Amino acid sequence: xxxxxxxxxxxxxxxxxxxxxxxxxxxxxxxxxxxxxxxxxxxxxxxxxxxxxxxxxxxxxxxxxxxxxxxxxxxxxxxxxxxxxxxxxxxxxxxxxxxxxxxxxxxxxxxxxxxxxxxxxxxxxxxxxxxxxxxxxxxxxxxxxxxxxxxxxxxxxxxxxxxxxxxxxxxxxxxxxxxxxxxxxxxxxxxxxxxxxxxxxxxxxxxxxxxxxxxxxxxxxxxxxxxxxxxxxxxxxxxxxxxxxxxxxxxxxxxxxxxxxxxxxxxxxxxxxxxxxxxxxxxxxxxxxxxxxxxxxxxxxxxxxxxxxxxxxxxxxxxxxxxxxxxxxxxxxxxxxxxxxxxxxxxxxxxxxxxxxxxxxxxxxxxxxxxxxxxxxxxxxxxxxxxxxxxxxxxx
Amino acid sequence: xxxxxxxxxxxxxxxxxxxxxxxxxxxxxxxxxxxxxxxxxxxxxxxxxxxxxxxxxxxxxxxxxxxxxxxxxxxxxxxxxxxxxxxxxxxxxxxxxxxxxxxxxxxxxxxxxxxxxxxxxxxxxxxxxxxxxxxxxxxxxxxxxxxxxxxxxxxxxxxxxxxxxxxxxxxxxxxxxxxxxxxxxxxxxxxxxxxxxxxxxxxxxxxxxxxxxxxxxxxxxxxxxxxxxxxxxxxxxxxxxxxxxxxxxxxxxxxxxxxxxxxxxxxxxxxxxxxxxxxxxxxxxxxxxxxxxxxxxxxxxxxxxxxxxxxxxxxxxxxxxxxxxxxxxxxxxxxxxxxxxxxxxxxxxxxxxxxxxxxxxxxxxxxxxxxxxxxxxxxxxxxxxxxxxxxxxxxx
Numbered sequence: 001x002x003x004x005x006x007x008x009x010x011x012x013x014x015x016x017x018x019x020x021x022x023x024x025x026x027x028x029x030x031x032x033x034x035x036x037x038x039x040x041x042x043x044x045x046x047x048x049x050x051x052x053x054x055x056x057x058x059x060x061x062x063x064x065x066x067x068x069x070x071x072x073x074x075x076x077x078x079x080x081x082x083x084x085x086x087x088x089x090x091x092x093x094x095x096x097x098x099x100x101x102x103x104x105x106x107x108x109x110x111x112x113x114x115x116x117x118x119x120x121x122x123x124x125x126x127x128x129x130x131x132x133x134x135x136x137x138x139x140x141x142x143x144x145x146x147x148x149x150x151x152x153x154x155x156x157x158x159x160x161x162x163x164x165x166x167x168x169x170x171x172x173x174x175x176x177x178x179x180x181x182x183x184x185x186x187x188x189x190x191x192x193x194x195x196x197x198x199x200x201x202x203x204x205x206x207x208x209x210x211x212x213x214x215x216x217x218x219x220x221x222x223x224x225x226x227x228x229x230x231x232x233x234x235x236x237x238x239x240x241x242x243x244x245x246x247x248x249x250x251x252x253x254x255x256x257x258x259x260x261x262x263x264x265x266x267x268x269x270x271x272x273x274x275x276x277x278x279x280x281x282x283x284x285x286x287x288x289x290x291x292x293x294x295x296x297x298x299x300x301x302x303x304x305x306x307x308x309x310x311x312x313x314x315x316x317x318x319x320x321x322x323x324x325x326x327x328x329x330x331x332x333x334x335x336x337x338x339x340x341x342x343x344x345x346x347x348x349x350x351x352x353x354x355x356x357x358x359x360x361x362x363x364x365x366x367x368x369x370x371x372x373x374x375x376x377x378x379x380x381x382x383x384x385x386x387x388x389x390x391x392x393x394x395x396x
Numbered sequence: 397x398x399x400x401x402x403x404x405x406x407x408x409x410x411x412x413x414x415x416x417x418x419x420x421x422x423x424x425x426x427x428x429x430x431x432x433x434x435x436x437x438x439x440x441x442x443x444x445x446x447x448x449x450x451x452x453x454x455x456x457x458x459x460x461x462x463x464x465x466x467x468x469x470x471x472x473x474x475x476x477x478x479x480x481x482x483x484x485x486x487x488x489x490x491x492x493x494x495x496x497x498x499x500x501x502x503x504x505x506x507x508x509x510x511x512x513x514x515x516x517x518x519x520x521x522x523x524x525x526x527x528x529x530x531x532x533x534x535x536x537x538x539x540x541x542x543x544x545x546x547x548x549x550x551x552x553x554x555x556x557x558x559x560x561x562x563x564x565x566x567x568x569x570x571x572x573x574x575x576x577x578x579x580x581x582x583x584x585x586x587x588x589x590x591x592x593x594x595x596x597x598x599x600x601x602x603x604x605x606x607x608x609x610x611x612x613x614x615x616x617x618x619x620x621x622x623x624x625x626x627x628x629x630x631x632x633x634x635x636x637x638x639x640x641x642x643x644x645x646x647x648x649x650x651x652x653x654x655x656x657x658x659x660x661x662x663x664x665x666x667x668x669x670x671x672x673x674x675x676x677x678x679x680x681x682x683x684x685x686x687x688x689x690x691x692x693x694x695x696x697x698x699x700x701x702x703x704x705x706x707x708x709x710x711x712x713x714x715x716x717x718x719x720x721x722x723x724x725x726x727x728x729x730x731x732x733x734x735x736x737x738x739x740x741x742x743x744x745x746x747x748x749x750x751x752x753x754x755x756x757x758x759x760x761x762x763x764x765x766x767x768x769x770x771x772x773x774x775x776x777x778x779x780x781x782x783x784x785x786x787x788x789x790x791x792x
Contacts, residue, residue: 115591210414285696298699
């Protein structure tokens, strides 16, 4: 039996295109992986009549609906009111929710505005969903066919609420047969090269293969049907991993190392008990910024280094030796570049050099595009060289 | 009279979250600027029954609908068939469309696959929309209340088709009056406090007021109807600006300074021809990273500073004086903090100090939440103190 879920994203800023609705895609991926069939995405704005009619439609059509947005304190946040009117359930004050909202303000040493009281009003019979990541609690209720879940639209609140307060309950409530999505995450290889490599191996027709490029990494996704044999999954994933090679830094949802490149580097640095100092140029603080709350990062300096030397790698080595003496860390990472990185039409050559107890390793890469893109790619290059050093594999 | 438009994005990859639907936001911005009222966004997958029922709903609800996707050559591209069945219009071959598709392949010296013939089949009575940017032509037709426009989902085809083949016709076909959105962008004040301040002034019922919090700033949005007098707009926006006060750093779409906090600071720094050096702690490189490609940022150092002193502001001042001597910039910005910023449950106190030719100014703020949130807020605090200094207004 298929369980139908819909995503309902509320907000004038989505409807008018001020904001791209990334929540719907994020939630859909999660729900598909759990075994739901996603039937529809809908968005309406901050208009009571539109909200009510969409809620009533979904109540008859779906088994479950995740609604994001419209839980804020201001007059244009209408979700609770719309639910109350559409389903004829009076709004009631949830004293625990009110306490939580007040505590949120007290922690920040601010006084709660009167308008925030509204965020503790839920339709009669609704279950509160605690929000430890922001002000507005969510709520859930059954109406007609559909189990509705209402959460804030701010991704930094919605995502942890879904992961920690909602997903497990949904899995218990609905009899789902989850397909299994395994994601191989790589850096330094593009989508079409990945595809070409994988053309050489046989992937069963029941396994869905797809690729996704995002935030400096490329993901190879394998979606296995619920009935797949775990051993067969492992054999195929290992074959795909071996075929792609050292570009893979994580395999999510198998049992080895997972997470993004920072999480991977963090794990390796903690395991090796090493410290790091950075000299940033193109990345301009971005490597340090990404390493937030990682105690092994001791210092980072960004400055506009002028290279008089023709030999950039030699210059990087001299900088690294100097930085090693100053910072007294186990590892130092230095990045220099040649060219004008602020011009979108000009390519630059980036020299990344890592100096540590196991010696030195370096990479040279050409980067193109606008300044922000070069900055982001330079940061990824630095982190990936560090990852490769820590794993004892050659530079990419 | 309001003209209602809906956006219908078709595709399994959108529904399952493999692709974020950026088309809907792009089209909405265009349509709002033209004077349409966007009423709803919807997505369904490659399922004939779902497509048909959504088409029938929209036909009764909207004056116009832009549908993207489902025009490809493969079996899962069902749009024309769904329209044909839902509206009872037999599919007919458009010989000009077929010629165009064949020519597309000839230009690329490739042979047209038999499946591509399908892309020249349109429901009876439809108007063809030529596609010079890809294979599949679009089409348009009236059914019940709604003028439906069908275009490919590939953004590189959809966008030029909309701009060059569709927008002008729509403007002629519908009597549209473009409304005007003005956005006041602020830092240092929350949504509910903004609302409370603005409760004291009279905003006409025809002007739509809304708030949005994103990326460290809060936006106050005023949507004026097309018929508004420009002078009346200016008077009201100035009153709102004055009521919110110095928290406002930009007003988009009026005529003064606009853009995000970085753009605002960039403009002020370039105007004043000043240079800056940074000492970052909590922000850990993030201020520098945000200033990518801004030539006035000379250097940034992140390090784990241990304060022995009890007086953090005094310590910040000492650091600033030292940094000023080393970096030889016109301005130096130093940020220190008290507390454990890596612990989500612990608050920290952040001391930001700016030293320049016009003297020194500083701010003290308590930050809460997880490390990334504190980092991001600390970066905003630093940039906003700089903005205030450059504008000659007191610290917030």
